Amino acid sequence: MSDPNAAVYVRDLTVAYEEKPVLWDVDLDIPAGTLTAIVGPNGAGKSTLIKTILGLVPSAAGTIRIFGEKYDLNRKAVGYVPQRGSVDWDFPTDALDVVTMGLYGKLGWFKRPGKAEREIALDCLHQVGMSDFAKRQISQLSGGQQQRVFLARALAQDARLYFMDEPFAGVDATTEVAIINILQRLRDTGKTVVVVHHDLDTVPTYFDRVALLNVRLIATGPVAETFTQNNLQRAYGGKIAFLSR
Amino acid sequence: MSPTLQIGLVAVAAGLACALAGVFLVLRRMAMMADAISHAILPGLVAGYILAKGPNIFVGFIGAAIAGLLTVVLVEALTKSRRVKEDSAIGLVFPVLFAIGVLVVSKYYANVHIDTDAVLFGEIAFAPFDTFSLGGRDLGPQSLWILGGLALINGIFLILFYKELKLSTFDAGLAVSLGFAPVVLHYLLMGIVAITTVGAFSAVGAILSVALIIVPPVSASLLTQRLPIMIGLSMLIGAVSALIGYWLAMAWNVSISGMIATSLGAVFFLILLAAPKRGLVSQAVRRRKQRSQFATEMLVVHLATHAATPEEAHESTLMHLEQELGWEPEQASKVVAKAQHSGLIHYQDGSLRLTPSGHELAQVVASR
Amino acid sequence: MNILRDLVTDYTLRNVALGSAVLGIVSGVLGSFAVLRKQGLMGDALSHAALPGVCLAYMLTGSKTPLVLMLGAAVAGWLGMLAILQIIRQTRIDAGSALGIILTVFFGLGVVLLTVIQKGNDANQAGLDKFLFGQAAAMVQEQVVTMSILGFIALTIVWAMFKQFKLLSFDPEFARTLGWNTHFLGALLTGLLVIAIVIGLNTVGVVLMSAMLVAPAVAARQWTHSLSLMVLYAGAIGAGAGLVGSIFSVVEMGIPTGPAIVICLGLVVLISILFGSAQGIVWDRKRRLRLSKEGM
Numbered sequence: 001m002s003d004p005n006a007a008v009y010v011r012d013l014t015v016a017y018e019e020k021p022v023l024w025d026v027d028l029d030i031p032a033g034t035l036t037a038i039v040g041p042n043g044a045g046k047s048t049l050i051k052t053i054l055g056l057v058p059s060a061a062g063t064i065r066i067f068g069e070k071y072d073l074n075r076k077a078v079g080y081v082p083q084r085g086s087v088d089w090d091f092p093t094d095a096l097d098v099v100t101m102g103l104y105g106k107l108g109w110f111k112r113p114g115k116a117e118r119e120i121a122l123d124c125l126h127q128v129g130m131s132d133f134a135k136r137q138i139s140q141l142s143g144g145q146q147q148r149v150f151l152a153r154a155l156a157q158d159a160r161l162y163f164m165d166e167p168f169a170g171v172d173a174t175t176e177v178a179i180i181n182i183l184q185r186l187r188d189t190g191k192t193v194v195v196v197h198h199d200l201d202t203v204p205t206y207f208d209r210v211a212l213l214n215v216r217l218i219a220t221g222p223v224a225e226t227f228t229q230n231n232l233q234r235a236y237g238g239k240i241a242f243l244s245r
Numbered sequence: 246m247s248p249t250l251q252i253g254l255v256a257v258a259a260g261l262a263c264a265l266a267g268v269f270l271v272l273r274r275m276a277m278m279a280d281a282i283s284h285a286i287l288p289g290l291v292a293g294y295i296l297a298k299g300p301n302i303f304v305g306f307i308g309a310a311i312a313g314l315l316t317v318v319l320v321e322a323l324t325k326s327r328r329v330k331e332d333s334a335i336g337l338v339f340p341v342l343f344a345i346g347v348l349v350v351s352k353y354y355a356n357v358h359i360d361t362d363a364v365l366f367g368e369i370a371f372a373p374f375d376t377f378s379l380g381g382r383d384l385g386p387q388s389l390w391i392l393g394g395l396a397l398i399n400g401i402f403l404i405l406f407y408k409e410l411k412l413s414t415f416d417a418g419l420a421v422s423l424g425f426a427p428v429v430l431h432y433l434l435m436g437i438v439a440i441t442t443v444g445a446f447s448a449v450g451a452i453l454s455v456a457l458i459i460v461p462p463v464s465a466s467l468l469t470q471r472l473p474i475m476i477g478l479s480m481l482i483g484a485v486s487a488l489i490g491y492w493l494a495m496a497w498n499v500s501i502s503g504m505i506a507t508s509l510g511a512v513f514f515l516i517l518l519a520a521p522k523r524g525l526v527s528q529a530v531r532r533r534k535q536r537s538q539f540a541t542e543m544l545v546v547h548l549a550t551h552a553a554t555p556e557e558a559h560e561s562t563l564m565h566l567e568q569e570l571g572w573e574p575e576q577a578s579k580v581v582a583k584a585q586h587s588g589l590i591h592y593q594d595g596s597l598r599l600t601p602s603g604h605e606l607a608q609v610v611a612s613r
Numbered sequence: 614m615n616i617l618r619d620l621v622t623d624y625t626l627r628n629v630a631l632g633s634a635v636l637g638i639v640s641g642v643l644g645s646f647a648v649l650r651k652q653g654l655m656g657d658a659l660s661h662a663a664l665p666g667v668c669l670a671y672m673l674t675g676s677k678t679p680l681v682l683m684l685g686a687a688v689a690g691w692l693g694m695l696a697i698l699q700i701i702r703q704t705r706i707d708a709g710s711a712l713g714i715i716l717t718v719f720f721g722l723g724v725v726l727l728t729v730i731q732k733g734n735d736a737n738q739a740g741l742d743k744f745l746f747g748q749a750a751a752m753v754q755e756q757v758v759t760m761s762i763l764g765f766i767a768l769t770i771v772w773a774m775f776k777q778f779k780l781l782s783f784d785p786e787f788a789r790t791l792g793w794n795t796h797f798l799g800a801l802l803t804g805l806l807v808i809a810i811v812i813g814l815n816t817v818g819v820v821l822m823s824a825m826l827v828a829p830a831v832a833a834r835q836w837t838h839s840l841s842l843m844v845l846y847a848g849a850i851g852a853g854a855g856l857v858g859s860i861f862s863v864v865e866m867g868i869p870t871g872p873a874i875v876i877c878l879g880l881v882v883l884i885s886i887l888f889g890s891a892q893g894i895v896w897d898r899k900r901r902l903r904l905s906k907e908g909m
Binding site: 271274275276277278279280284323326328329330332333334335336337339340341343344345347348351352452453455456459460463466467494497498499500502503504505506507509510513517523525528 | 651653654656657703704710712713714716717722723724725726820821822824826827828830831835867873875876879882886
Binding site for chain 3: 054055056072075078080082086087088091092093094097098101104105107109110112113137153
């Protein structure tokens with residue numbers, strides 16, 4: 001069952017803030033070319049899980065491999081969409097410039113983005129349907145548009161594996177459909193996409209695989225087998241009676 | 246009263262008045278507002294000087310207090326315009342006001358005694374010379390009367406509005422819904438900070454008054470989470486540091502204000518290191534203990550997760566622990582040895598197995 | 614145009630104007646990053662924290678050479694910065710309180726050291742408080758040269774690492790996922806801020822330094838939505854205010870240079886917030902009015 005060369009391979013991952021364990025002994029495999037949702041109640045450690053995989057949060061113990069390598073050695077294979085609220089949107093920059101930041105990792109230390117980078121960034125904006133807003137100051141974009149700009153920045157990273165922290169939070173219905181279409185298209189071209197997700201109702205229609213998390217990993221696998229009443233009960237406790245419909 | 250005693254009393258009164266004004270300022274995370282107010286006082290003093298056509302302590306006091314409140318209003322107006330963030334607004338407003346003050350002084354009152362250096366340093370050593378007299382009777386140093394009065398006013402303010410201050414500091418939303426007016430209270434508190442700074446700065450200088458307002462409450466907050474105790478400790482820390490600083494300044498013959506600020510720093514640093522719960526030392530010790538406890542728990546949970554599965558034999562070797570838990574070989578054997586010693590695990594067929602009490606611990610940890 | 618002629622020929626005016634302009638550029642550029650990283654008050658704290666460094670440098674070397682005193686100021690400012698960042702990171706103390714504590718305690722220690730120096734056999738401590746309260750009018754060529762070299766180094770680093778500093782200021786977490794050492798980048802950027810502060814101390818002094826860093830950035834932000842332009846404008850505004858303020862103070866005898874520059878800056882900020890082309894309040898009102906009319 002375990003495949004060290006999977007897109008994401010996590011073993012015995014434990015993370016603690018101060019005194020409290022946030023993640024306990026998590027084992028997780030995410031096969032390449034899948035679209036996976038990480039779901040669980042508030043405080044379950046969903047964001048912490050992807051932040052730890054990305055090296056943003058130190059782990060107390062455990063092994064993490066990205067395509068069979070340590071993350072440090074495989075950074076360019078990974079793209080990241082942080083939560084929209086994590087940055088100050090009053091920052092003096094426009095949509096195109098933010099997308100160009102996705103290319104900084106591949107530019108040399110002192111090299112500046114030039115015409116080629118601009119073309120790539122414009123193309124990524126086009127893919128998320130934001131071509132008309134390239135020169136728009138980012139604070140003048142709607143929440144959904146800001147989220148699309150972040151997505152375009154990740155596309156510019158041209159990674160094989162994407163981590164996205166609640167990309168559907170606070171976006172309008174149209175944007176949600178647009179974003180999931182892009183994610184599914186990414187999956188169809190062989191990329192691996194891992195999404196921290198909140199809305200249980202949409203899990204079966206949006207995703208191939210699901211990982212149920214509540215400090216410990218409750219269950220993981222294809223949605224059809226894993227996203228069951230029983231597992232949800234174990235992840236959420238008694239709080240999800242509404243799901244029976 | 247001997248001058249030494251008088252200066253000591255002034256220092257203690259300053260410590261008490263400032264600490265009382267500082268508690269809620271610090272709790273509201275607005276410490277730097279005290280710094281801004283203390284600098285912005287200068288133009289107010291100058292305006293008071295111009296209006297009263299000479300040095301007049303009462304008019305100067307009012308002018309300075311108004312300048313302090315003007316700082317607060319300007320900072321809030323800039324922040325509300327959403328063009329400037331709060332920290333930048335503070336960092337912008339007070340130097341401009343200070344510059345206006347310096348400009349007016351140097352242009353029109355170049356030879357008058359409003360020494361801009363003195364605004365920053367203050368000179369508590371002169372306190373006994375400025376005496377307050379009523380009907381020809383010497384009533385002691387003026388600054389003692391002022392600072393003592395301020396300590397009293399601030400104390401009364403805290404007692405009168407304790408509930409309201411507490412509520413609006415920790416739950417502004419609830420305060421509004423209960424019919425309190427946080428805005429009014431906010432300006433009252435800022436007014437208190439302003440008059441305290443004005444009162445303290447003529448005796449101890451602007452920077453020291455800021456030190457006395459900020460450092461004691463922050464130090465106290467490291468020692469307790471209970472508000473009444475925090476207020477008491479702030480007063481104690483303020484007064485004691487003031488005395489220590491004064492005594493050291495006398496002994497070494499250096500600036501009293503500077504030495505009081507330095508003593509405050511030393512007291513803060515000591516508390517930061519040695520506070521029983523939130524101190525850096527006890528934090529480090531606790532973290533170490535937790536890490537060891539944590540490792541043991543992780544070991545038993547790991548073994549329990551894989552107990553009675555086909556991979557058990559493979560998952561439960563020492564080498565595997567090193568690999569998967571990412572532990573150093575040394576650490577792994579230490580953790581294992583400790584768990585073995587506590588009777589949580591034992592060796593069986595070359596791999597680690599949980600003992601009944603190990604299973605029990607794993608259950609406890611798992612149900613947490 | 615007597616002033617223009619004096620600028621070239623008058624030794625004092627030339628030095629003061631040049632020095633103030635150099636300071637304006639450097640503090641405008643570095644202040645932009647500080648403001649965007651919500652470290653607008655860091656400048657104020659570090660300029661105060663520099664005092665004990667200046668005193669110690671003098672006590673150890675007995676020299677009042679600008680470079681020696683600047684070095685002392687830089688070391689103390691740097692230590693102050695580290696202390697502030699550590700307090701914020703290791704404890705639950707909020708940023709404002711941490712700034713306030715380091716500011717007042719370091720400054721208090723500096724005042725103590727000043728009185729120690731005063732007591733010593735060298736009664737001439739005057740040069741030291743000039744270093745702190747700013748005395749642009751007494752600026753000598755050597756100082757201007759030192760300031761220019763330090764400023765040039767700082768600006769070159771900003772130019773070379775603009776991309777890194779931009780992403781660090783906008784989205785440090787994303788920068789870390791790219792493998793960048795954001796702790797190092799942050800310390801470097803704040804270290805450059807210390808350079809700006811150090812060259813500003815003896816021009817405008819401790820109290821006004823904060824405005825030199827914050828005001829050009831805040832004003833520039835109102836005229837553009839692009840970081841590179843904001844940084845350029847802030848440098849230009851800083852330099853312009855430095856020139857105008859220093860000329861004004863030399864021509865109008867009796868007005869100190871620092872306050873003159875800062876009041877200039879205050880006016881520029883006021884005008885920019887009202888009329889700035891990017892987000893000035895007046896245009897914003899008009900735009901909104903037009904939009905609501907179109908809506909009807």
